[in-house]
Amino acid sequence: MRPNSQLSGVLHVLLHMAEQDGPATSDMLALMMQTNPVVIRRIMAGLRERGYVRSEKGHGGGWTLARDLATITLRDIYDSLGSPSLFALGNRTENPDCLVEQAVNAALDTTFREAEALLLSRLGDVTLAALSADFHDRLQRRKRSRKGQTRHG
Amino acid sequence: MRPNSQLSGVLHVLLHMAEQDGPATSDMLALMMQTNPVVIRRIMAGLRERGYVRSEKGHGGGWTLARDLATITLRDIYDSLGSPSLFALGNRTENPDCLVEQAVNAALDTTFREAEALLLSRLGDVTLAALSADFHDRLQRRKRSRKGQTRHG
DNA sequence: TCTCATGTAACTTTTGATATTACATGATGG
DNA sequence: CCATCATGTAATATCAAAAGTTACATGAGA
Secondary structure (H helix, E strand, O other), X not given: OOOOOHHHHHHHHHHHHHHOOOOEOHHHHHHHHOOOHHHHHHHHHHHHHOOOEEEEOXXXXXXXXXXXXXXXXXXXHHHHOOOXXXXXXXXXXXXXXXXXXXXXXXXXXXXXXXXXXXXXXXHHHOEHHHHHHHHHHHHHHHHHHHHHHHHHO | OOOOOHHHHHHHHHHHHHHOOOOEOHHXXXXXXXXXXXXHHHHHHHHHHXXXXXXXXXXXXXXXXXOOHHHOXXXXXXXXXXXXXXXXOOOOOOOOOOHHHHHHHHHHHHHHHHHHHHHHHHHHHOEHHHHHHHHHHHHHHHHHHHXXXXXXX
């Protein structure tokens, strides 16, 4: 698995949960995501704290969505994961004595803060409902293209 | 040293080179950057290919700037490093068969591409000369504040 | 009360970045 | 020339963060 693909991963999980009736167990989700159930539980813990999902123990237990997808944005999910650093580039040192380094850091910090603000703002604009709608669009398109193939082939 | 601080590091090195007469050896720069000379050479190799710096072997050799700092942008330096991935977050899988994953990837890709465009554009606006000027400002301010301390203390 | 499922701490593995070693190439000064 | 200095680069080692795994505790049904 790629590094830092948690956001991508959780979104995948959540959309699948939306498609299915009843709770999904960590084992099922882990199988879907080709990872370990414990990893799923760890990731979902943050979402549960914020009330986006619920978990039930015992027979018939598992994970269920606790909110309408239209009320959850990608930004919410990102924050639930602990707002991990968005950027792969960092400063060599923080709070350096060297004035050269201070000048470098200041320039880079400004730039990256701007980009971060844009990113977070955009993530805040996209709801899980929008993602789900896009998924259903793709489903329709695939069905139609399959029918087309059959008719002409 | 922090991960992926190459950009920050090279900028630091370049500004220091601008302050000094004559070539700077990899050993000197490595000492300044608290790293290994070989790391310096590796990083500088990309800059040399693009003509931003020159290297000379033998006695009195080392690294020198080959261009006016006003003609080099942070974007140029970033590209010289091989345009490493800017973001710490990635997609779980590329080109997935799963339509859910496709929808997720599409949403994230759009968002990150936008942020990347903004970032690169901003990096292209800042010249090394501007960074150097900021450094000299800081130098003046520090001097003044030191004088002030002496006078009042 | 047995099984199923989550909750979590501890540990191991993997991976990417960085640092180091070793040796080759080329330039300069005596 | 040749000893020395400096870069050039491949190969290797180290390190830290992320991901995965194991082990065991807790709680909810059937």
